[in-house]
Amino acid sequence: MSEDEGASSAPLDFIRQRVADDVAAGKHGGRVQTRFPPEPNGYLHIGHAKSICLNFGIAAEFGGRCNLRFDDTNPLAEDTEYVESIKEDVRWLGFQWDGPEYYASDYFTALYEMAERLILAGKAYVCSLNVDQVRQYRGSWNSPGQDSPDRGRSIEENLDLFRRMKAGEFPDGMYTLRAKIDMASPNMNLRDPALYRIRHAHHHRTGDQWCIYPNYDFAHGQSDSLEGITHSICTLEFEDHRPLYEWFLEALEIHQPQQIEFARLNLTNTVMSKRRLLELVKTGRVSGWDDPRMPTICGLRRRGYSPQAIRQFCTSIGVTKFNSTTPMARLEEALRHDLNESAPRAMAVLEPLKVVIENLPAEVSETRSAANHPAKPEMGTREIVFGREIYIERADFMEEAPKSFFRLKPGGEVRLRFAYVIKCHEVVKDPQTGEIIELRCTYDPETSGGKTPDGRKVKGTIHWVSAATAVDAEVRLYENLLLVESLAEVAEGEDWKDQLNPGSLRVLQGCKVEPSLAGAAVGQNYQFERNGYFCLDARDSGAERLVFNRSVSLREASDKG
């Protein structure tokens, strides 16, 4: 990891401060152990990356360990497809969990035994209320709940019923196991929460071995405890669950990790909820979980984001309890910051306009040397060919240009990067449509390498590719998924999908790229000079077809003519 990711000199966020205090105080013997606990019911996104960087980062910085644990207590939602993608994404981000990957389902037997212990201690009971009744009995914010009629069931009967639940004697929903806490608690989570529900469902790992499954609250804390977690870091919405988390561990008298909550990441102009992400995939609004417009880790990867850019972004946004929204520009800036350093440069013309150099014979071609990085000679050079016919960007020519436009115009000069200064003499148009189809220019042989020995100023420099050696490519340009910054702005009753940006994907065919790019490898980032950062599309590129994704554009001056 690069220097600017280091946390050594940076001030500690409130969680790291707390961990540091605990270590200093010798809590847990000075040991630090965290965990990243995804539910395998969807793909990881940039919000998860924040959590991953936090948990793995803290473990690394304090000489501790970090577990990967799948929180798979709901067989209806979970699948091995998600398990595999999550493992791949965590690794790709640059983290390695300690030991094997863990699963809450590994603890089903242990959790079952804990439940029996609670029953034996008179702290849990089997309840026959259905979902609606439970809701009614729970009361409201302003009124206390009522005890379930089964709350006074004997320990023997509770144990018998619970064992028969496990044995599969009852249909789904007939009984639940509930904690006996306080139906009048101001914290709803403490009004006799459900611990176990009957679900005759196939689990992705335990198969049909179980027909009762623990709920999150009963599984999470004890899983943390079983693994010896010291700091259980989660998002803000679990804050109200902390008293329950602690209640179970105290009732069971087992190792007690400290739950600490932080604010999840919100990004502008995109969607982050698993539900909406799934909806985009299912309705075909995007090509899949790894569509380059998606804020998923695999989407960002395919888009061309580097793991270090994502990590750098995650450390730069900080960790607090304040519910904030980070501008998407911030993520993009992190990518530019990384790729500006590391990406070799190349030339590619996205919307080609042919230029004929009239004073250069067709049979003459010149080889020129081009730097792969303007500030890093150690990245070497490559050879590019200059010939009579070249392509330039249509946008780099203007027939009637304002003064502020300093690229090519009729009668004007412009420098071809790494080559010569050319002058435009004639604009050839399609007689029918009036569309500009070709420019007739001459080059100045005295300006080899773009230098002007006579000292005249040529302000504009544009990129180009030679027609003779150019390779065809498809280029995909991306914009934000959402037109609005936040879906909170969408009125009640409206479909949030109406806010999707219809221009989020623009496909350009017939782009002309320099021949060196024909050998581009998946995972290699390039800067196409003056156009942005690009990478080969991992899914749609092939031997016969070059497809490049624009990861992010270059920053652009606002007064560009």
Added chain:
RNA sequence: UGCCCGGUGGUGUAAUGGUAGCACAGCAGAUUUUGAUUCUGCUUGUCUAGGUUCGAAUCCUAGCCGGGUAACCA
């Protein structure tokens, strides 16, 4: 309406009772064979009202505003 949590420039984030700093964005300038990069400078902030203190962004009280919360989801 209860309970819990939060509120520092436009956006985020530091300052741990002692000079309100940094990043991103914005603006201005320098450099530049990428209108990129780099460099320099600038604008903008402690929710409100009381209190404690020599001194408060920080501690206390009240209010205001924002978020979370009443699945057999996680």
